[in-house]
Amino acid sequence: DAKTTQPPSMDCAEGRAANLPCNHSTISGNEYVYWYRQIHSQGPQYIIHGLKNNETNEMASLIITEDRKSSTLILPHATLRDTAVYYCIVRVGEANAGGTSYGKLTFGQGTILTVHP
Amino acid sequence: DTGVSQDPRHKITKRGQNVTFRCDPISEHNRLYWYRQTLGQGPEFLTYFQNEAQLEKSRLLSDRFSAERPKGSFSTLEIQRTEQGDSAMYLCASSHFLWGQGLDNYGYTFGSGTRLTVV
Numbered sequence: 001d002a003k004t005t006q007p008p009s010m011d012c013a014e015g016r017a018a019n020l021p022c023n024h025s026t027i028s029g030n031e032y033v034y035w036y037r038q039i040h041s042q043g044p045q046y047i048i049h050g051l052k053n054n055e056t057n058e059m060a061s062l063i064i065t066e067d068r069k070s071s072t073l074i075l076p077h078a079t080l081r082d083t084a085v086y087y088c089i090v091r092v093g094e095a096n097a098g099g100t101s102y103g104k105l106t107f108g109q110g111t112i113l114t115v116h117p
Numbered sequence: 118d119t120g121v122s123q124d125p126r127h128k129i130t131k132r133g134q135n136v137t138f139r140c141d142p143i144s145e146h147n148r149l150y151w152y153r154q155t156l157g158q159g160p161e162f163l164t165y166f167q168n169e170a171q172l173e174k175s176r177l178l179s180d181r182f183s184a185e186r187p188k189g190s191f192s193t194l195e196i197q198r199t200e201q202g203d204s205a206m207y208l209c210a211s212s213h214f215l216w217g218q219g220l221d222n223y224g225y226t227f228g229s230g231t232r233l234t235v236v
Contacts, residue, residue, distance in 0.1 A: 043121070043208050043227025044160065087159055104150070104173070105225070107159025 004088045009112040012082075018075040020111050022088030025069040031092050033064060034105070035073045037084040044087065044107075047073065078115045085110040121228035123209050129234045130199055137195045138231045142211030146226075149192050151184055152208040153177065154230070160208055166192060167214070199235045206230040 005023040012018040034049040048062045055062045061074040087110040122141040142149050152160035164174045168189040186192040212225040
């Protein structure tokens with residue numbers, strides 16, 4: 001699976017949009033971009049994923065550049081409860097892995113997002 | 118269903134003792150994963166089951182570690198002869214995957230983990 005690079009930490013004011021970048025310059029054509037977050041003392045929580053189109057759900061939006069070498073997770077109106085470590089992960093989708101993928105996620109160190117009042 | 122449950126939440130043990138952790142996945146999920154997380158690091162994959170079959174083990178899983186999922190439901194992770202380096206958060210996750218459906222990440226749900234401290 002491709003390696004990702006994220007800034008170690010970011011700050012955001014409550015109510016403002018939080019834009020978390022991720023570089024994945026070695027991503028392959030069949031690799032998806034996933035975002036998880038981990039709030040202190042809890043397990044990671046799935047946020048969103050995408051292949052090449054921008055995606056939006058009730059939690060966040062995912063913007064993937066046209067060359068797919070980088071992406072941005074957007075939390076449109078950050079709250080104090082969004083303070084967490086955010087992980088960007090790329091991996092092959094099951095359907096594209098020839099039946100050999102087992103769903104393992106390879107986490108990096110992530111970005112510590114601090115939302116302040 | 119209350120999600121993925123792990124027991125105990127915290128465990129303190131003396132070096133050399135054996136410990137066992139339990140994970141109860143979401144009931145309809147056929148895949149179960151174990152991860153380990155040390156302070157300041159992201160979770161690291163240890164092993165995974167599809168139903169009762171253990172299909173992959175990381176090199177991190179030394180011969181002191183063993184995991185089981187005897188009836189394809191709950192799973193246990195045992196560490197024998199614990200060492201101080203085993204101190205970590207042990208996370209369990211589950212998901213449901215159907216061949217041909219593609220990604221299973223919609224249902225990739227983590228528990229809150231078991232924090233092990235070896236003294």
